[in-house]
Structure formats: C-alpha cells, structure tokens
Amino acid sequence: MGIWDFLTKPIKLTSAVFYWQEPLGYRLSLRNDFWIRCVVALGACGAATGIFGVLFALNVNPPGLTATISTGAVIGLIIAGYTLLARREQVSGTLWIYEDHIIRQRRYASLSLIGSWNEMQEWPNESISRCVIIPNRSLGKSFSVMLLKLGSTVEIVGIPNKISLKELARHFTEAGIPVEKRDSLPDPYTRAFDLKIASAIVVFGMVVLSGGLGFYLERVPRGGNKIADRKEIPNLKPEIPPLPQPGRDIPNPIVPNPMAGNNELPQQQPAPNAPAGTPNSPPPNMMPKQPNLSPNRFPNRFPNRPGGPPERPGTPTATPNTTPNGKAAGKTHDSKLIGNPQGGGVFRAVNLKGKTLLGFRYTMGSWAGEPAVQFLHPIYDRPPAPGAGTAIMAKEGYAVVGLKIDAPKYVSAIQIIFQRVKPDGQLDPSDTYTSEWIGKPSGKETPTVDGAGKKAIGIYGRRGAIIDALGLVFE
Structure with a gap:
C-alpha cells in the first residue's frame, strides 16, 4: 500500500461512508486538449512580452531586453495558467459521501487573479434526482466519473480506481437515488478547446510580440549603438587683467577726496614704507582701512543674538491611539x-x-x-x-x-x-x-x-x- 493510499484511506471512526480525492486534472484529461492549451499559453506569453516591451520602452530608464522578455513571459504564463488550468470548471476537489448528503470541497482561481476561492458544496440526497456512472474501461482512462442530476444542473465527479463502483451504486440505490450506467460522456464534458480560437490567440500573440519588441529595439539603443560623436573643444584661455604693480598707490573708491573736483580721481598721500615683517603694515596691493564707516554695513543682516539662532518650531506629532480601530467602510x-x-x-x-x-x-x-x-x-x-x-x-x-x-x-x-x-x-x-x-x-x-x-x-x-x-x- 502506497503512502498516498494510506493517507487518503477512509477512517471508519468518521460518519462518512465514502471519502476520496478526485483525480488530479481529470476534467482536462477528458477533453484531451492539454497540448492545445499549452500552445495558447505560449501565445499569451508572446502578447504579454510585447505589451511590456512597449511599456518599458516608454520609461526614462528602461530595463534591458532580457529583463523585458523575462517579465512578460513570467506574467503571461501566470495569467494563462490560471485561466486555462485553474478555473472552477477545471480543478479537482475532495468528496465526502454521508448517509443522507454529499459534500465536495475544492479550491480554484478567482477571475481577479489576486487570490482563490475555497468552495464547499453540499447536496442533500433529496436534491439528487439521478446518478449516472461511467466506468474507466468505457472512458479509456485511469479513473471513472459520475454525473449527479441536481434540479436543472448536472455536476460531474471524478472517481479513483480504489473506490468500488458496485458499493457506490448500492449506497445510492439504498438512499432512493436512481442509478444508471453509461458507456460514454455527454459532449460538453469531452469537447476540446476550439482550434480556431486557439489559432487566433497564437497569431495575435505573435503580432503583439513582434510589434512590442520592434518598438523596444527602435526606441532603446543597445550597447555600442548610436554613440555620440566627440567634438574637439578649442583651447580657450580666460582673459585675466594684469595685476597692479607693487609699490603703486591704489585709490580708495569708497572715500572720495574732498579737495578733488567732480571729474578728478581722489588723491591719496603716500605713506612711508614700513620695513617688511613690521606689525600693522598691510601687504602690498591690499585696500587700506576705510575710516568713518558704520560698523553695521549691512542693515538687512540679522542682528547677533546671544545663544545662537532661534529654534524652529517643533513638528506636531499625532496623538496616540487616534486611529479608529473599526473596519474600513464597505467591508462586512x-x-x-x-x-x-x-x-x-x-x-x-x-x-x-x-x-x-x-x-x-x-x-x-x-x-x-x-x-x-x-x-x-x-x-x-x-x-x-x-x-x-x-x-x-x-x-x-x-x-x-x-x-x-x-x-x-x-x-x-x-x-x-x-x-x-x-x-x-x-x-x-x-x-x-x-x-x-x-x-x-x-x-x-x-x-x-x-x-x-x-x-x-x-x-x-x-x-x-x-x-x-x-x-x-x-x-
């Protein structure tokens, strides 16, 4: 006995008469279109890659070509996988059959592609008007299926080989549910993915892929292409005016000579030359001290204050526990x-x-x-x-x-x-x-x-x- 059969063997301490896991992917196996769905998924990857190529090319700092193709392929595969392999009508579930009702639980991808739904269906015996069983030999598969008629709807259930079909039929008969055996399934459960639709998706994906990558390669230069030409810049030297010669007097432009005329430059008396290294002797070419000027030469300057600059007002902080604890509006x-x-x-x-x-x-x-x-x-x-x-x-x-x-x-x-x-x-x-x-x-x-x-x-x-x-x- 394998470990899987041991873990999934019905426990007699419970009230369930039968318990099993539906065969993985049995709904897709009945349609025989797995490879067609894989080709459709490749078309979706191509379309996603082309779209991301256009979006990335419009960025100021676009990523490389490898990152663009990888991102589009991964996102396209995720969307295609969820849509083609993990929707409600494609997934398997777990079944419990009790004396008076049946429960099936399964998980499938939601249409928003953000999460998944965990569905638990309960069917009382009174709501089941008929049970149709198709053995694995008639299907040519490694599993059997049964169809449960529930009012105007029909539910298909996969049955692994370890479940005895005779005991299952006897249980439904004793519960008052008519049981019927067939050799084939109705067409809706075996119809494969439409080849015309699959071909259209693949062609559309290839067109979008070609257009998107072409737009990316045209707009985003690759390494070594479109290098700007280097232009020679002339050797320009700044024009620096000649410095005054040492020993010549420099007129004071701030304090005019009261004895000079309007059109004459102020005259300054020559000062006796002080020996080099003597204190208070200005170096050559330095502007002499300007008398009769107010200490505050810049009236718009901030006054000096003891203790440094004034402090900035503190940033107000939120009062603790002011966020409401209730749920957001619109939630249950x-x-x-x-x-x-x-x-x-x-x-x-x-x-x-x-x-x-x-x-x-x-x-x-x-x-x-x-x-x-x-x-x-x-x-x-x-x-x-x-x-x-x-x-x-x-x-x-x-x-x-x-x-x-x-x-x-x-x-x-x-x-x-x-x-x-x-x-x-x-x-x-x-x-x-x-x-x-x-x-x-x-x-x-x-x-x-x-x-x-x-x-x-x-x-x-x-x-x-x-x-x-x-x-x-x-x-």
Missing part, C-alpha cells in the same frame, strides 16, 4: 460565533453584491443521537429559487436582522428575527417579529446575534455533517 462585519468553535470545517455564505438577507432554506439532521440543524442556505430573492429543504421567508417589506441560536453542543434550533425596512432603506426597530423555531429548542437561555441596526447579508460558521457553530454577517 461578523457577529459573534455561537456554538462549538472547534467542530467541523469553516464555511461562509455571503452575497457578493451586498443583497439583504430575506430568509433561509434548511434541513434537519442528527449527530450522536441528538437532533441538529443539518443545512442552512441564505435566501436573497423573492420568490426563493426551488431547492431541497424548507424555506422561511420574511414578510413583504421585512428583512433578517438577527438570530436566536440554541447551541448546547451543536446548533440544534434557530429562531429568525425580522424587522421592517423603511422606504429610505433604513430598518425600523419598532416593527419587529420572529419566526417559528427551526428545530426544537433546549429550553436553556438562548443567545441572540444582531447587527445593531445593520442589515444581514450572509452567514458564517463551522460545520461537518451538521452545523456546529453559526453567526451572521452584516453590511
């Missing part, structure tokens, strides 16, 4: 979680468009001999879409604002709180009513979750075969 708010916070797995059902919660569709079950709420699905539209279980809807003009949750061990009973919606979209707390209990309350004190005037837009919590913990999500 989760209520407290009522029930067992360690049981089952995490689930979350919220309307992405922010629609107001109008009611629920539910089914009841049991765990360890105790009744509990098995399935709870939000309803946002009126009238509700057909489905398995019982639906509880708000009256016209009302919406869900809270829940009373009785959860001594598991969520055994729920009572819905409705409130009237005013014409301006606000809730009217003076007009409130409650639904009948879903399940049988234990009689103990029941906690209530509400949004303090906010509308409910979904639920979250933990669940396995039944709901272990539950809370509301508010706008």
Whole structure:
C-alpha cells in the first residue's frame, strides 16, 4: 500500500461512508486538449512580452531586453495558467459521501487573479434526482466519473480506481437515488478547446510580440549603438587683467577726496614704507582701512543674538491611539460565533453584491443521537429559487436582522428575527417579529446575534455533517 493510499484511506471512526480525492486534472484529461492549451499559453506569453516591451520602452530608464522578455513571459504564463488550468470548471476537489448528503470541497482561481476561492458544496440526497456512472474501461482512462442530476444542473465527479463502483451504486440505490450506467460522456464534458480560437490567440500573440519588441529595439539603443560623436573643444584661455604693480598707490573708491573736483580721481598721500615683517603694515596691493564707516554695513543682516539662532518650531506629532480601530467602510462585519468553535470545517455564505438577507432554506439532521440543524442556505430573492429543504421567508417589506441560536453542543434550533425596512432603506426597530423555531429548542437561555441596526447579508460558521457553530454577517 502506497503512502498516498494510506493517507487518503477512509477512517471508519468518521460518519462518512465514502471519502476520496478526485483525480488530479481529470476534467482536462477528458477533453484531451492539454497540448492545445499549452500552445495558447505560449501565445499569451508572446502578447504579454510585447505589451511590456512597449511599456518599458516608454520609461526614462528602461530595463534591458532580457529583463523585458523575462517579465512578460513570467506574467503571461501566470495569467494563462490560471485561466486555462485553474478555473472552477477545471480543478479537482475532495468528496465526502454521508448517509443522507454529499459534500465536495475544492479550491480554484478567482477571475481577479489576486487570490482563490475555497468552495464547499453540499447536496442533500433529496436534491439528487439521478446518478449516472461511467466506468474507466468505457472512458479509456485511469479513473471513472459520475454525473449527479441536481434540479436543472448536472455536476460531474471524478472517481479513483480504489473506490468500488458496485458499493457506490448500492449506497445510492439504498438512499432512493436512481442509478444508471453509461458507456460514454455527454459532449460538453469531452469537447476540446476550439482550434480556431486557439489559432487566433497564437497569431495575435505573435503580432503583439513582434510589434512590442520592434518598438523596444527602435526606441532603446543597445550597447555600442548610436554613440555620440566627440567634438574637439578649442583651447580657450580666460582673459585675466594684469595685476597692479607693487609699490603703486591704489585709490580708495569708497572715500572720495574732498579737495578733488567732480571729474578728478581722489588723491591719496603716500605713506612711508614700513620695513617688511613690521606689525600693522598691510601687504602690498591690499585696500587700506576705510575710516568713518558704520560698523553695521549691512542693515538687512540679522542682528547677533546671544545663544545662537532661534529654534524652529517643533513638528506636531499625532496623538496616540487616534486611529479608529473599526473596519474600513464597505467591508462586512461578523457577529459573534455561537456554538462549538472547534467542530467541523469553516464555511461562509455571503452575497457578493451586498443583497439583504430575506430568509433561509434548511434541513434537519442528527449527530450522536441528538437532533441538529443539518443545512442552512441564505435566501436573497423573492420568490426563493426551488431547492431541497424548507424555506422561511420574511414578510413583504421585512428583512433578517438577527438570530436566536440554541447551541448546547451543536446548533440544534434557530429562531429568525425580522424587522421592517423603511422606504429610505433604513430598518425600523419598532416593527419587529420572529419566526417559528427551526428545530426544537433546549429550553436553556438562548443567545441572540444582531447587527445593531445593520442589515444581514450572509452567514458564517463551522460545520461537518451538521452545523456546529453559526453567526451572521452584516453590511
């Protein structure tokens, strides 16, 4: 027995009758178009490289050609890989088959290419109208598949060879689900990627690649190309006026000679020559001391102040703890979680468009001999879409604002709180009513979750075969 078979072998201590991992890439294997998708991915890489070539060429300091091609190829491969190999209709998941319902969990890439979605689907036996099984020998593959008819939709499930198809068919038959065996799959599950579309994508990618790289090579010079010509600069020497000769008197341009006329330069009496090295004897050609001038020759200069220049005003600092701690506007708010916070797995059902919660569709079950709420699905539209279980809807003009949750061990009973919606979209707390209990309350004190005037837009919590913990999500 291999290590993978040992790790994925069903554990008899759980309540699941069957448990398995769907074969990796079985949906793509049924279409037989893996290499076509690889060629399409190369076309997407070419288009991304051409686009980045244009963008980088427009930069002031563009990167090299190798960095441009590498960046475009990596980003193109990521986008193409997510789009062609990791979307919802291409990924595999994990399956749990219980006595009265089926759960499948899988992870796939979101269209925004920023993150991924973790999807958990639950199908009660009452919602499955037919089961079609196609063995691996008929498919010519190393796995089998089954088609589950759920109302107007059909879900395909991959079955590894270690699962006995006879035991699986016997389980569905005992559960009251008609089982049928076929030798082939319908065309939508085996249709390959359209060759015309693939060819168009490849041609488009090559055209964009050629244009982008051509624009880059034309705009960005490579090493050794387009070197500027060096021009000879003439040997220019600055014209320096001759210095005054030593021993000649230099007239004082600031203090005029009062005896001189308007057109005459002031005359200065020659001073006796002092011996070299004598103190207070100015060196030759230095301007003599100018008498009768105010010490403050520059009236606009800042006055001298003791202690140095004045200090600059300090930069004000933010008061601690002034940032609000609440969530950013436009995000959802989760209520407290009522029930067992360690049981089952995490689930979350919220309307992405922010629609107001109008009611629920539910089914009841049991765990360890105790009744509990098995399935709870939000309803946002009126009238509700057909489905398995019982639906509880708000009256016209009302919406869900809270829940009373009785959860001594598991969520055994729920009572819905409705409130009237005013014409301006606000809730009217003076007009409130409650639904009948879903399940049988234990009689103990029941906690209530509400949004303090906010509308409910979904639920979250933990669940396995039944709901272990539950809370509301508010706008």
